[in-house]
Amino acid sequence: MTRCSGTPAEERALAYIEGTLPEMEAERFEEHYFECPVCLAYVQAIQAVGQELAREPAVQIEEVRRKPLLGWPTLVWALGTAAALVVLGAGGIRIFGPHPAQPSQARIAPAAPSQAAKAVPALPVRQTAVQLADLALPVFAAPNLRGAGVEAHFEQGMSAYGHGDCLGAVAALVQVPAQDKEERQAEFFSAACRMHQGELAAAGAGLRKVMDEGDSPQQESALYYLAQIALARNDPAGAHRYLLRTISLRGDLERRARLQDQKVLAVMDREREAAKLKDVK
Amino acid sequence: MNGEQSGPGLRLAEEEAKDCTRLALAIGTGDPGAEREFALRYLPRVRAMLLARSRNADVASDLLQDVMIEAICALRRGQLREASKLTAFVLAIARNVLNSHFRVAARQPESLEFPDNLPDLTAASDDVENAQRSNLAMRAIAGLHPTDKAILQLTLVEGLKPGLIAEKLRLSPDVVRQRKLRATRRVVEFVSGQSQNVISSHSLTGKVS
Numbered sequence: 252m253t254r255c256s257g258t259p260a261e262e263r264a265l266a267y268i269e270g271t272l273p274e275m276e277a278e279r280f281e282e283h284y285f286e287c288p289v290c291l292a293y294v295q296a297i298q299a300v301g302q303e304l305a306r307e308p309a310v311q312i313e314e315v316r317r318k319p320l321l322g323w324p325t326l327v328w329a330l331g332t333a334a335a336l337v338v339l340g341a342g343g344i345r346i347f348g349p350h351p352a353q354p355s356q357a358r359i360a361p362a363a364p365s366q367a368a369k370a371v372p373a374l375p376v377r378q379t380a381v382q383l384a385d386l387a388l389p390v391f392a393a394p395n396l397r398g399a400g401v402e403a404h405f406e407q408g409m410s411a412y413g414h415g416d417c418l419g420a421v422a423a424l425v426q427v428p429a430q431d432k433e434e435r436q437a438e439f440f441s442a443a444c445r446m447h448q449g450e451l452a453a454a455g456a457g458l459r460k461v462m463d464e465g466d467s468p469q470q471e472s473a474l475y476y477l478a479q480i481a482l483a484r485n486d487p488a489g490a491h492r493y494l495l496r497t498i499s500l501r502g503d504l505e506r507r508a509r510l511q512d513q514k515v516l517a518v519m520d521r522e523r524e525a526a527k528l529k530d531v532k
Numbered sequence: 533m534n535g536e537q538s539g540p541g542l543r544l545a546e547e548e549a550k551d552c553t554r555l556a557l558a559i560g561t562g563d564p565g566a567e568r569e570f571a572l573r574y575l576p577r578v579r580a581m582l583l584a585r586s587r588n589a590d591v592a593s594d595l596l597q598d599v600m601i602e603a604i605c606a607l608r609r610g611q612l613r614e615a616s617k618l619t620a621f622v623l624a625i626a627r628n629v630l631n632s633h634f635r636v637a638a639r640q641p642e643s644l645e646f647p648d649n650l651p652d653l654t655a656a657s658d659d660v661e662n663a664q665r666s667n668l669a670m671r672a673i674a675g676l677h678p679t680d681k682a683i684l685q686l687t688l689v690e691g692l693k694p695g696l697i698a699e700k701l702r703l704s705p706d707v708v709r710q711r712k713l714r715a716t717r718r719v720v721e722f723v724s725g726q727s728q729n730v731i732s733s734h735s736l737t738g739k740v741s
Binding site: 258261262265267268269270271281282284285286291292293294295296297298299300301302303304305307309310392506510 | 548576577580581583584587589590619620622623662665666667668669670672673681682684685686687688689690691693712713716717719720723724
């Protein structure tokens with residue numbers, strides 16, 4: 252029997268997926284997992300996770316940095332200072348105590364530093380409507396058709412879009428002639444750029460135009476991003492309506508819209524409960 | 533992962549070789565059932581390989597059909613000399629197709645002439661498995677700590693190395709490595725553990741259940 256579990260095996264599979272395994276080893280690993288269901292399942296699982304993560308909004312580095320992560324050097328330092336005494340004295344030991352073998356678990360702490368010593372158990376994060384908004388730029392899939400000439404402004408705009416240059420993209424895309432076959436796509440992507448830049452009113456107008464023009468490859472995306480704009484404006488009910496319309500088209504965004512709609516409904520429920528409590532008071 | 537095979541492992545490898553021989557010979561005689569079995573068996577493996585190498589789901593999906601068609605046509609023509617080496621044969625075709633794709637990427641794509649009466653290469657069961665896996669992956673990701681999620685996203689999507697991720701997240705590279713491994717283990721256990729093709733022990737049969 253070969254051993255296909257444990258850290259070295261996992262590291263090798265992960266390195267293969269990341270593309271950091273030397274070529275010879277990568278080929279050997281391929282020969283292996285073509286005949287090993289355990290390793291194949293591992294590779295498939297990581298690939299599935301990677302693909303799902305690629306659909307998620309880009310990492311907000313600042314958000315992650317704000318989470319109180321006590322790395323070991325910091326922890327050692329902290330334990331040697333009066334601050335550590337305060338933390339331990341206030342019951343912080345409950346955070347670090349029960350998991351001596353799992354330092355990374357110990358770093359999972361509540362967001363507000365003032366609450367760090369209260370050993371709050373991990374609760375599901377209650378996101379607000381605004382936090383749910385996915386304002387990341389949608390992916391542009393370049394057409395791969397032979398003989399299909401692309402309008403110059405559109406090409407220039409999408410090239411800028413590909414480089415994350417929203418200003419440049421909008422400047423070029425608005426010049427795509429109204430009768431051009433790329434016009435609707437240009438309208439959609441310039442609206443997406445505006446949304447990404449926080450110009451929600453202009454973005455909403457552009458997306459509604461795409462939506463109102465009826466059946467097109469951009470219609471589903473327009474509805475989905477209108478829902479995102481509604482969320483960014485703290486309008487979960489509006490977002491819910493757009494998400495339902497997105498789902499009804501049964502397209503590529505159906506699953507994403509369903510998932511988000513569940514979260515939106517949870518936000519709406521919480522808001523209703525809060526309103527009831529307010530009325531009672 | 534590629535340790536030496538002991539007694540039971542060797543027997544399984546022998547069974548695998550026999551199975552490959554049977555399948556290759558059956559396809560050579562024009563057995564459509566064998567072609568279907570071949571497709572079911574190798575589609576997931578070839579897809580995983582193409583995805584890992586191309587890092588592009590669309591490219592992997594396009595090339596997957598090419599690999600399977602090329603392999604079946606070659607087997608029909610009896611081009612596999614050692615029938616027991618079917619897996620290596622399929623892998624070699626997949627590598628060739630992938631290399632050709634990268635070589636001609638800048639040129640116009642060649643038009644392939646598909647033979648008639650090919651088995652269904654869309655494999656509905658495979659699609660269902662993929663959809664289930666994606667669903668589980670989504671749930672696994674939702675259960676991750678934001679830092680772990682960020683590390684996995686920066687690793688698997690952005691392709692960043694631990695050192696750079698550490699810099700971005702203001703952590704030490706060792707912490708990033710450790711968290712990455714743990715997070716990967718957690719999500720893989722969740723995805724593999726709950727999918728219908730749970731395989732608890734290592735076997736070399738390679739059969740698609």
